[in-house]
Amino acid sequence: MVVTEIALAIVLLAGTGLMIRTIWRVQGVDPGFDPRNVLTIETNLADQKKYVSPIPPDTQKLNPAVDLFYAHLFERASKLPGVESAAYTSDLPDTGIQVRTFTVAGQPLLREDQRPSVGYYEVSPGYFHTMHTPVLLGRVFDNTDRAGVAWTTVVDETFAKRFFPSENPIGKMIRFRYEPYKVEEAQPRMIIGVVGNIKFWRRSRNPLPIAYASTLQQPQTFPGGRSSAHLRRRLLLRTRGDVRSTLAALTSAVKTIIAEEDKTIAVNRVKTLDELVAETELFTIYITRLLAVFGIISIMLASIGIYGVMSYTVAERTNEIGIRLALGAHRAHVVRMVLRKSFTLVFAGVGIGITAGVGLTRVMADLLLFGVTPWDPATYGTVAVVIATVAGIASYLPARRAAKLDPMLALRHQ
Numbered sequence: 001m002v003v004t005e006i007a008l009a010i011v012l013l014a015g016t017g018l019m020i021r022t023i024w025r026v027q028g029v030d031p032g033f034d035p036r037n038v039l040t041i042e043t044n045l046a047d048q049k050k051y052v053s054p055i056p057p058d059t060q061k062l063n064p065a066v067d068l069f070y071a072h073l074f075e076r077a078s079k080l081p082g083v084e085s086a087a088y089t090s091d092l093p094d095t096g097i098q099v100r101t102f103t104v105a106g107q108p109l110l111r112e113d114q115r116p117s118v119g120y121y122e123v124s125p126g127y128f129h130t131m132h133t134p135v136l137l138g139r140v141f142d143n144t145d146r147a148g149v150a151w152t153t154v155v156d157e158t159f160a161k162r163f164f165p166s167e168n169p170i171g172k173m174i175r176f177r178y179e180p181y182k183v184e185e186a187q188p189r190m191i192i193g194v195v196g197n198i199k200f201w202r203r204s205r206n207p208l209p210i211a212y213a214s215t216l217q218q219p220q221t222f223p224g225g226r227s228s229a230h231l232r233r234r235l236l237l238r239t240r241g242d243v244r245s246t247l248a249a250l251t252s253a254v255k256t257i258i259a260e261e262d263k264t265i266a267v268n269r270v271k272t273l274d275e276l277v278a279e280t281e282l283f284t285i286y287i288t289r290l291l292a293v294f295g296i297i298s299i300m301l302a303s304i305g306i307y308g309v310m311s312y313t314v315a316e317r318t319n320e321i322g323i324r325l326a327l328g329a330h331r332a333h334v335v336r337m338v339l340r341k342s343f344t345l346v347f348a349g350v351g352i353g354i355t356a357g358v359g360l361t362r363v364m365a366d367l368l369l370f371g372v373t374p375w376d377p378a379t380y381g382t383v384a385v386v387i388a389t390v391a392g393i394a395s396y397l398p399a400r401r402a403a404k405l406d407p408m409l410a411l412r413h414q
Contacts, residue, residue, distance in 0.1 A: 003349040005305050006391070009298035010353025010383055011360060016292045017379040029142055031277065032198040034049075034132035037243040038273035040092060041254050043265055052227060058181075060227040062220050068165065070215070070233060072130065074124065076257045077235060078314055082246050087131070087236045088215055090229035092276055095269070097121070098229055102211070104163070105188055107171035118159060118209040120176065122218065128195055130238050136160075138170045138193035141214040145192075151217045153189035159209035160194045169194060176211070181223040189213065200280065212384035236273070243272055292348040299387070303394040342395035343388070350384050 045051040045066055053061045070088065078086035091097050101115040110116075125141045136157060145152045153174065160169045175188040198210065218230050234252065239258055255267050361374035 002019075003264050003345055003352065005298060005301045005348060006387060007353035007356060009301075009387055010350055010380075011357040012294045012298050013383045013386065014293075014341070014354070014357040014380055015361060016288060017376075017383060021379065026369045031200075032133055032196045035273040035277045037239045037241070038130070038246065039237045039239065039243050039250055040195075040269065040271055040273055040276065041235045041237075041251070041267060042071075042095070042232065042269040043073070043235070043258060043267060045265065046228055046231040048262075051231060055221065057225050058221050060224075061220075062136040062227055062230060064159050065380025066231065069265075072261050073235065073241075073254075073257060075390060077237060077254055080250060080253050082239050082250065084238045084240045086238070087127040087129070087232045088122075089127060089236065090122040090215075090233060092273075095232070095234070097200075098118060099179060100176045100211075101179055102174045102176045105175070115177075116163065116209075117179075118211050121210065122215050122233075123212050124215045127212075127236070130236050131198065133198055134196045136196060137168075140193050140195065141216075143216070145214045146216045149217075150185055151185075151189040152192045152214065154193040154195055154212040155191055156195055156197050156210040156212075157199050159211060160329065162209055174211075178223050180228045181226065183223040186219050189217075200277070216301050225261070236267075245375075247272070261323075299390055303390050305404040307394040307397065338398060339392070342391060346388055350387060353387075354380050354384070392403070 047378045051063055051066050051069070053063065055061050074086060075089060077083070099117050100120040101117050103109060103115070112291040123141070125145065126145055128135060128140045137160070138154075140154050141152065155169060163169070164172065167193045170193070172191045174191065176182060176185045178185070195212075215230070215233070222230070237254075239250070239252060241249075251270050258265055273402060357380065358375045
């Protein structure tokens with residue numbers, strides 16, 4: 001029982017240590033954008049019939065009122081006092097991410113199960129400027145990338161390195177497909193720029209390749225529910241000063257503009273970008289706290305168990321201890337004898353715990369760990385020392401009591 005408690009304590013505390021190191025490492029990862037002083041506000045036109053018309057059997061047609069509404073909102077919101085720049089995006093950390101497959105013009109067609117998948121965002125001109133995301137190659141969207149001209153796309157660094165590792169991606173033509181409907185976009189898009197990786201989702205994870213399309217270059221018909229990203233948008237407003245000082249006034253002003261444009265449209269998810277980024281790591285933080293709580297409880301149970309076992313051992317071996325003392329055994333020898341028994345249990349528990357901990361964290365490494373290995377020696381070494389110290393203290397009290405026994409009284413003990 002004591003060995004099991006020690007092993008469990010090792011597993012939980014080692015997991016806590018690895019998670020703490022992961023959180024520390026994640027804080028040093030560049031997210032690829034500046035989340036400070038950005039207010040995000042979501043509007044969704046999906047529930048309003050005047051913005052979308054169903055076309056049997058499974059197609060949705062957007063009405064011109066969609067782009068008109070967002071154009072008016074963007075123009076007015078970007079001119080509000082204190083706003084430095086503004087942009088739109090289809091998705092942020094709390095709304096998910098679209099995934100699409102694509103083909104590259106001039107390359108052999110791949111089987112269905114081999115088509116590459118990428119994350120897909122619709123963004124407005126000015127998005128990368130507002131996000132403070134670096135442009136690595138080519139250019140980003142501007143107002144010339146509009147309806148009626150050849151479609152364009154911007155990809156991130158991961159996309160460029162993965163799919164065009166030895167060539168310049170600028171000028172390449174790619175064609176996206178709506179999944180799972182297997183419907184190709186109306187026309188291909190030319191890659192015009194490469195930007196830095198924006199790591200919204202769990203900065204500790206390997207970045208998913210991302211492609212961006214301009215909100216000004218979207219079809220009017222979408223298969224199934226694929227129109228949702230075009231109907232739902234997040235307005236990003238970067239302020240000149242601390243966004244918290246103008247949060248209430250700015251939110252109120254945007255709500256007023258929306259109500260004046262269409263009073264039936266609700267305003268959702270009013271948050272700062274800082275808050276959204278912090279929320280993406282909450283899962284890791286919660287797991288760490290949970291492991292820490294159970295780890296501390298396990299240490300307490302293990303300590304109580306060791307103390308109880310050693311006290312019982314001393315009581316059972318009272319006659320033996322009395323004989324040893326009567327024959328001249330040094331009291332320090334008695335202490336070592338009791339501690340040796342205790343640390344036999346401790347070492348067995350530590351060995352089992354480390355083995356189980358490494359096995360468990362290897363399974364969970366891809367989900368929870370970043371920048372540390374499942375068998376990180378510093379973490380397991382520290383935890384083993386902590387457990388050994390606590391066990392030593394719990395064992396010392398019965399050992400000290402055994403060493404202070406009166407040999408004559410111990411010999412009369414039955």
